[in-house]
Amino acid sequence: MRRGFQAAAGLLHPRALPRAPRTLPGLNSASAFGSSTDALVSRFCPEKTDLKDYALPNASWCPDMLSLYQEFLEKSNSGSWIKLPSFKSNRDHIQGLKLPSGLVAASDKGDWRIFTRCIQVAGQGYEYVIFFHPAKKKSVCLFQPGPYLEGAPGFAHGGSLAAMMDETFSKTAYLAGEGLLTLSLNIRFKNLIPVGSLAVLNVQVEKIEDQKLYMSCITQSRDQQTVFAKSSGVFLQLQLEEESPP
Amino acid sequence: MRRGFQAAAGLLHPRALPRAPRTLPGLNSASAFGSSTDALVSRFCPEKTDLKDYALPNASWCPDMLSLYQEFLEKSNSGSWIKLPSFKSNRDHIQGLKLPSGLVAASDKGDWRIFTRCIQVAGQGYEYVIFFHPAKKKSVCLFQPGPYLEGAPGFAHGGSLAAMMDETFSKTAYLAGEGLLTLSLNIRFKNLIPVGSLAVLNVQVEKIEDQKLYMSCITQSRDQQTVFAKSSGVFLQLQLEEESPP
Numbered sequence: 001m002r003r004g005f006q007a008a009a010g011l012l013h014p015r016a017l018p019r020a021p022r023t024l025p026g027l028n029s030a031s032a033f034g035s036s037t038d039a040l041v042s043r044f045c046p047e048k049t050d051l052k053d054y055a056l057p058n059a060s061w062c063p064d065m066l067s068l069y070q071e072f073l074e075k076s077n078s079g080s081w082i083k084l085p086s087f088k089s090n091r092d093h094i095q096g097l098k099l100p101s102g103l104v105a106a107s108d109k110g111d112w113r114i115f116t117r118c119i120q121v122a123g124q125g126y127e128y129v130i131f132f133h134p135a136k137k138k139s140v141c142l143f144q145p146g147p148y149l150e151g152a153p154g155f156a157h158g159g160s161l162a163a164m165m166d167e168t169f170s171k172t173a174y175l176a177g178e179g180l181l182t183l184s185l186n187i188r189f190k191n192l193i194p195v196g197s198l199a200v201l202n203v204q205v206e207k208i209e210d211q212k213l214y215m216s217c218i219t220q221s222r223d224q225q226t227v228f229a230k231s232s233g234v235f236l237q238l239q240l241e242e243e244s245p246p
Numbered sequence: 247m248r249r250g251f252q253a254a255a256g257l258l259h260p261r262a263l264p265r266a267p268r269t270l271p272g273l274n275s276a277s278a279f280g281s282s283t284d285a286l287v288s289r290f291c292p293e294k295t296d297l298k299d300y301a302l303p304n305a306s307w308c309p310d311m312l313s314l315y316q317e318f319l320e321k322s323n324s325g326s327w328i329k330l331p332s333f334k335s336n337r338d339h340i341q342g343l344k345l346p347s348g349l350v351a352a353s354d355k356g357d358w359r360i361f362t363r364c365i366q367v368a369g370q371g372y373e374y375v376i377f378f379h380p381a382k383k384k385s386v387c388l389f390q391p392g393p394y395l396e397g398a399p400g401f402a403h404g405g406s407l408a409a410m411m412d413e414t415f416s417k418t419a420y421l422a423g424e425g426l427l428t429l430s431l432n433i434r435f436k437n438l439i440p441v442g443s444l445a446v447l448n449v450q451v452e453k454i455e456d457q458k459l460y461m462s463c464i465t466q467s468r469d470q471q472t473v474f475a476k477s478s479g480v481f482l483q484l485q486l487e488e489e490s491p492p
Contacts, residue, residue: 004436004473091399099398103438110393111370112441115403118365118394124357125364147356148364151416152345153337157361158416158428159409166405170397182404186432190250192349195358227250 005181005236033178033239037134040175044093045085055086055130060123064198064222065144072131072140081140084130084171090114097240099180116167124148128164130171137176137205141168143219147195155192161199161219161229162187168203169215169233176205179213179235187231197221199228211237251427251482279424279485283380286421290339291331301332301376306369310444310468311390318377318386327386330376330417336360343486345426362413370394374410376417383422383451387414389465393441401438407445407465407475408433414449415461415479422451425459425481433477443467445474457483 057066075081087093089112119125127144143164151157166182173179193199199219206214213235219228303312321327333339335358365371373390389410397403412428419425439445445465452460459481465474 089396089399094399099400103398104400112396112399113394115395115397115406118371148359149361150335150358151361152349152426153335153340153358154345154350157409157412158431159405159412160361162408162412162431163403163405166403166408170404180398181438182435184432184434185404185408186430188430189428192427 005183033237035178035239037137037175037177040178041082041132041134044175045082049085051085051087051092053085053087054117054120055084055128058122058127060127060144060146062144062196062198065127065142068142068198068200068222069129072142076131080135081131081133084132084175086117086129088113088117094240096243098243100238100241114167115163119146119148126160126164130168132172132175134175137172139168139172139201139203141201141203143199143201144197145193145195145199150195152192154195156195156199158187158189161189161193165201165203165217165219165229165231165233168201169217169235172203172205172215173213173233173235177208177213178237178239180238180240181236183212183234183236185231185233187229189229190227191229193219193228208237213237251429279483281424281485283383283421283423286424287328287378287380290421291328295331297331297333297338299331299333300363300366301330301374304368304373306373306390306392308390308442308444311373311388314388314444314446314468315375318388322377326381327377327379330378330421332360332363332375334359334363340486342489344489346484346487360413361409365392365394372406372410376414378418378421380421383418385414385418385447385449387447387449389445389447390443391439391441391445396441398438400441402441402445404433404435407435407439411447411449411463411465411475411477411479414447415463415481418449418451418461419459419479419481423454423459424483424485426484426486427482429458429480429482431477431479433475435475436473437475439465439474454483459483 072081076083116126124146125148128141130139130141132139145156145160149156149160166185200222201217201219203215203217206216215233217231318327322329362372370392371394374387376385376387378385391402391406395402395406412431446468447463447465449461449463452462461479463477466472
């Protein structure tokens, strides 16, 4: 039987594993494997690229989403927050890198899409943009579910919010400390999100310990009067390997 | 501040709430609101309908998925399992019914899709079929993630599996006891699911207590040699209301 992620990371053989480096948010920006958050961010956010960025406003965005986007964009200009680009596939985010050995990726040929960009018609599926705050190791995701994300009539499917949380955790975990794989996701749902409205996810890295990143998320309306859900996520740190030249 | 699902169900006012009916799986098939599982199933699975059923084999299904589908179909013919139809929207599953007052649904006009049927190109997104066992209050979901559900290159996004779990929990909760709203979802991920391969979700209702259904799920390869994830879910029982005629 395959023993899972922990085996891939050597965690099932604690005696063989050197004591995992410990990174405290705000005190040390280096990841477990030596890449600084700055280096991870600059690799993740290329200044010049031909790739389409899906995290840009379009006609489907509701006024709340547009104005909060502008607000964070202004904060980005002052340097504290960074707007993350969102490409069609994670393969585009990690160009020149590959998964650690043991996790063999399928071929690059074919039409691959990251799940949260699976629907490309503006406004029908996922509309979202993630801003990351490197110094505070936190993120904000502005999320507007479209009518293809329905669960109960008129409301977003719980699974669509779960996926949005996992994706926001995932990007935050990677940039804050090379967190690559979701180990656990615990969600408490409080209220349904109406389709077409804005939900704001606030993600915070709580601690990094023993090759794991512990994160929390609260999802609420912009005015914070309605809590949609609270969640926590644990991600495993793994270092991406350099692809050998063809 | 909106107080959430529990308020909608009256759970925040325990003194005002009559002692919730208790249903033990296998001992009593009546739901909290008096609809038997048989009645719920026959309303959910119309014998004649013009609606397209997306839970039918297509050319994209891998041999494992096809043969396990045939196996469960044969068991369905003998009456123990029921193959659930899967329509484009939950609105089609609950025709003539509406959400309880307090949860106002948006208009029926427009192109609504249940999240797990958001991608309609065969093989690219979600391929799945759910079989339900009324007497044992359990379900099996055969799930084949396509390339639009990618997370790490070549593997299904954790969020796509989370949504598949939530959806399988949701249909099981409804049919086993009018469970309508996800209260919580806890997932532990063990191994990545390769895109295009079969994952089998085994869902079991563990108990029904105080208007809540408690369920567990194990997701594994067909040969049960690889566990992809384990999860639990809690759903709130709410009775759908009859729609008043227009």
